Amino acid sequence: MAANVLIVDDDPDIVELMRFYLQREGLAVVSAADGLAALEAAEQGKADLAVIDIMMPRMDGWALCQRLKTEHPDMPVLMVTAKGETGHKLKGFHLGADDYLVKPFEPLELAARVKSLLRRYRIQSQMKVQIGNVLLDKHRYVAFVEGEGEAPSPPISLPLREFDLLFKLASHPGHIFTRNDLIEQVWGADFEGDDRTVDVHIKRIRDRFAELDCRFSIETKRGLGYKLEVAE
Structure with a gap:
């Protein structure tokens, strides 16, 4: 367009x-x-x-x-x-x-x-994505959580792969990515590790945001892969 x-x-x-x-x-x-x-x-x-x-x-x-x-x-x-x-x-x-x-x-x-x-x-x-009350800034590889009527939280730093993985899911909310999709798009087609590394990184991302009032979730679609959903 x-x-x-x-x-x-x-x-x-x-x-x-x-x-x-x-x-x-x-x-x-x-x-x-x-x-x-x-x-x-x-x-x-x-x-x-x-x-x-x-x-x-x-x-x-x-x-x-x-x-x-x-x-x-x-x-x-x-x-x-x-x-x-x-x-x-x-x-x-x-x-x-x-x-x-x-x-x-x-x-x-x-x-x-x-x-x-x-x-x-x-x-x-393309360097910033908003998911619910969380802003992902790819310029600095940090996330900000915005509270209700409050200033954004101090930046949350994420390891490179975790950030790239979350950014990929957040850029396409509601879209289901298979593990192979995420391996190719985040780690690269020449990655030789186990595709279960995706599961490990997803768990770490969930743990990082578990204690924060974040209006998004990463859902496991059994037999398919993962998708990110934003709460209304």
Whole structure:
């Protein structure tokens, strides 16, 4: 499925120029002429990335960038403006903008920057998984348990194989993995040990989270394998 790029600019000629080059790269494009319309589009889930101008009616790009980064922190924002002074760039980055392009710009550079941001955010999203009230962070190989109305717990460090095994199960909740599936995907196809090593690691993971108020469980499907379930 093509990524949805939200173009926010009150100049229809600029919008059509961007639309042409982004669609040529296989991206889907929606547009908004002001910040309020852009927020509505983002709320409806129509945007994976926003390309926004600064000078717009009703809500300018500064305010829009700040709102998007507050309400949709996983949405990359590329600011495009005629104001190229360093101060404006710094303000945009301070408000959470991920990249900055100054008018007049090369449309091919715009498309390249958009695709680069989408790749970067997809990689980042693949490095974190939320299961119930537990966040797994593959950047640091740690888990955080969030309490009701409380700050996250101190990070829980897991050995490499245990973390990778839990991360694999958590990335596909409800999916049953056989022991062979898990051996190949976590230990590698050249692993020469007993497939019962999966059972040992599953037990260790269960033991680590047994005393914590975690809203997930790893279930044994007899004769099949294992699956992770998230409590409602």
